[in-house]
Amino acid sequence: DSGVTQTPKHLITATGQRVTLRCSPRSGDLSVYWYQQSLDQGLQFLIQYYNGEERAKGNILERFSAQQFPDLHSELNLSSLELGDSALYFCASSVSVAAGGSHNEQFFGPGTRLTVL
Amino acid sequence: EDKVVQSPLSLVVHEGDTVTLNCSYEVTNFRSLLWYKQEKKAPTFLFMLTSSGIEKKSGRLSSILDKKELFSILNITATQTGDSAVYLCAVDDSGGGADGLTFGKGTHLIIQP
Numbered sequence: 304d305s306g307v308t309q310t311p312k313h314l315i316t317a318t319g320q321r322v323t324l325r326c327s328p329r330s331g332d333l334s335v336y337w338y339q340q341s342l343d344q345g346l347q348f349l350i351q352y353y354n355g356e357e358r359a360k361g362n363i364l365e366r367f368s369a370q371q372f373p374d375l376h377s378e379l380n381l382s383s384l385e386l387g388d389s390a391l392y393f394c395a396s397s398v399s400v401a402a403g404g405s406h407n408e409q410f411f412g413p414g415t416r417l418t419v420l
Numbered sequence: 421e422d423k424v425v426q427s428p429l430s431l432v433v434h435e436g437d438t439v440t441l442n443c444s445y446e447v448t449n450f451r452s453l454l455w456y457k458q459e460k461k462a463p464t465f466l467f468m469l470t471s472s473g474i475e476k477k478s479g480r481l482s483s484i485l486d487k488k489e490l491f492s493i494l495n496i497t498a499t500q501t502g503d504s505a506v507y508l509c510a511v512d513d514s515g516g517g518a519d520g521l522t523f524g525k526g527t528h529l530i531i532q533p
Contacts, residue, residue, distance in 0.1 A: 305462060336520050346463070346508065348520025361520050393462060408454060409521060411462035 306330065307412035309394050315418045321382040324415045328375055328396030334358070335377040336397075336409060337369055341390040352377055384419045391416050422447045426509050426524035434532050437499050441527045443509030444491040453485055453492050454521065456508040463508055466494070496529075504531045 306329035316322055328335050337349040339362075348361035352371035363369075366384075371377040381388060391414045397407035423446040433439055445453065452470045456463035467476045469485035469492060476483050480499075485492045496503055506528050510521035 305464065307462075338520065345525045346510075346521075346523040348522070351520055359520065408465050408468050410465060411456075413461045 305410040305412065307332075307394060307396050307410055309392075309412040309415050311415055312413070313416045313418070315420060316384060317420055318384055318386060320384050320419075321380065322384065322417065324379040324381070324392050324394075324417075326377045326379070326394030326396075326412055328377070328394075329410055332396035332398055332410075333375065334397045334407070335371055335375070336395045337363075337377070337379050338393040338395065338411075339390045340393060340414075346393070349379070381417070386419050389417055389419045422511060422513050422522040424509055424511055424522050424524035426507075426527050428527060429525065430528040430530070432530045432532060433499060435499060435501060437531075438495065438497045439499060439529060441494040441496075441507050441509075441529070442491060443493070443524060445509075445511045445522075446490065447511050447513040447522070449513050450487065451512045454510045454512065455483055455492070455494050456510065458506045458508055458526070459504075466507075499531045501531045501533055504529060 308327045310325045333354045336351045338346050340346045349363040350369050351359040355371050366382050369379045393414045394412045395409040397409045425444050427442045452468050454468050455466040467483045472487040480497045483494045506526040508523050508526045510523045
C-alpha cells in the first residue's frame with residue numbers, strides 16, 4: 304500500500320458524460336500527478352499539481368481538467384467522454400518539487416478504471 | 421521528445437531462472453531513471469538511479485545505469501512466480517519531479533512454476 308488513495312475504483316459511464324476522479328496523496332506529499340494508462344499507449348503523464356498550483360502539463364486533452372485543493376487532495380475532471388477515454392487513471396504523489404534537482408520518486412495510487420460505453 | 425524503449429516486450433521463463441530487462445532512453449535533461457513493478461494494480465516503486473555504474477540492490481533484484489550509453493538493466497535472480505508482472509522503466513528529465521515521468525511500454529514477465 305503506497306499511501307495514495309483513489310476513488311472510485313471503477314467507473315462505467317456513457318459517451319458525452321462527465322466524471323470526476325479523486326485522489327488523496329500520501330501524508331506530507333505536496334505534489335500530485337495524474338497519469339492515463341491504456342493498452343496501446345502505456346502510461347502517459349497528464350498533469351501535475353504542487354501545493355495547489357498547476358506545475359506541468361503533459362498529454363492532457365482540453366476536455367480534461369484538474370485541480371488540487373488546500374487539503375492537497377486532487378480531482379481530475381473528464382468531460383464530453385469518448386470511447387477512447389476508457390483507461391486506467393492513476394494518481395501519484397511525491398514529497399515535493401525542489402528547484403535545482405532533488406530527486407523524488409513518485410508513489411502510485413491503486414487507480415480508477417474508467418469504462419466509457 | 422523524450423523516449424523510453426524497453427525490451428523485451430514479453431518474457432516467459434521458468435522459476436529459478438535469472439532474467440535481465442533492458443531500458444534505453446533519450447531525454448533532453450536527464451535527472452533520474454526509475455523502475456516500477458506493476459502487477460494487477462498500481463505501479464510499485466523499485467529503484468531510482470541517478471549515477472552511472474552504481475548498482476542498486478534489493479534482495480534478488482538489482483539495477484544499474486549507464487549514462488554514457490543511455491540505458492539501464494534490471495536483473496532478477498532466482499525468479500519466483502511472484503515476480504510475474506509488468507516491469508516499467510521511466511525517466512525524469514526535469515529535475516525534482518517538475519514534470520511527469522516518461523514511461524516505456526513495459527516488459528511483461530511471466531514466471532512459470
